[in-house]
Amino acid sequence: MTITELMINEQIRDKEVRLIDENGEQLGIVSAKEAQNIADEKKLDLVKIAPTAKPPVCRIMDYGKYKFDQAKKEKEARKKQKTVDIKELRLSPSIDTHDVQVKVKKAKEFLQNGDKVKISIRFRGREIGHSKAGMTILENFAKETEEFGVVDKQPKMEGKSLVMFLAPKN
Numbered sequence: 537m538t539i540t541e542l543m544i545n546e547q548i549r550d551k552e553v554r555l556i557d558e559n560g561e562q563l564g565i566v567s568a569k570e571a572q573n574i575a576d577e578k579k580l581d582l583v584k585i586a587p588t589a590k591p592p593v594c595r596i597m598d599y600g601k602y603k604f605d606q607a608k609k610e611k612e613a614r615k616k617q618k619t620v621d622i623k624e625l626r627l628s629p630s631i632d633t634h635d636v637q638v639k640v641k642k643a644k645e646f647l648q649n650g651d652k653v654k655i656s657i658r659f660r661g662r663e664i665g666h667s668k669a670g671m672t673i674l675e676n677f678a679k680e681t682e683e684f685g686v687v688d689k690q691p692k693m694e695g696k697s698l699v700m701f702l703a704p705k706n
Contacts, residue, residue, distance in 0.1 A: 543584040544599050545572065553584070553594040565591055622701075624654040627677075629663050629670045636673065640680040647685040647704045657698040670698040678702070 548568050555563040555571045558580060566574075575582040575596045583602070586593035623646040625639050643653045655677055657670040674691040681702060688703035 542599075543587065544581050545575070548572070548582060548584050548592075548594060550584075550592050552591045554589065554591050556585075556593065556595040558596050558598075568594075571596075618650060621651045622654050623651050624656065627655065627657045627673060629657055629659060629666055629673070631673065636677065636680075640677060643677070643681050643702065644684050647681060647702060650704050652688060652704070653681075653685065653702040655700045655702065659696050659698070664696060667693065667698060674698060674700045 548571075550568050552565050553568050553571050555566050555574070557563055557574075558578065563574075571594055572582050578596060580596050581599035583595050583597055583599055584592055585595050623643075625643055627636070627639060631639075639655075643655070646653045655674060657673060659667065659670065671691055678687050678700070683705075685702040685704050687700065689699075689701040691698055691700040693699075
């Protein structure tokens with residue numbers, strides 16, 4: 537639940553609420569006014585945490601500290617997320633073997649870093665007639681990188697390019 541959805545203190549307009557104190561112990565069903573008075577006595581906030589329950593559940597807590605903790609948890613969760621980038625390597629159908637090895641080495645680096653790799657062979661002019669040669673280049677490329685990655689999408693013609701995707705091995 538996002539932080540902004542919670543109702544606090546005077547925003548709670550229900551007649552009766554199920555009240556939980558700051559230690560997590562249930563105090564039972566009380567009127568919203570009485571719950572607000574208990575929270576005021578303890579110099580804390582009354583927060584509606586389960587609005588759909590019958591009766592709604594409210595908790596006595598320090599709302600500012602709660603918001604801070606939630607924001608901190610969300611920030612930590614974002615830090616741990618790994619975004620997968622797609623790195624692209626472009627080849628030509630008349631590429632030499634050493635040039636392929638250089639591209640393979642680069643693809644292995646990308647795969648070790650956890651990125652996906654898009655390998656595309658661009659056909660210009662009459663080269664399109666030799667699409668089989670491009671297919672063999674991509675197949676050899678996949679064999680060279682198989683210890684670090686697997687073919688995510690098989691080679692496929694997209695317009696004037698032959699495209700293949702490699703994903704890192706887990």
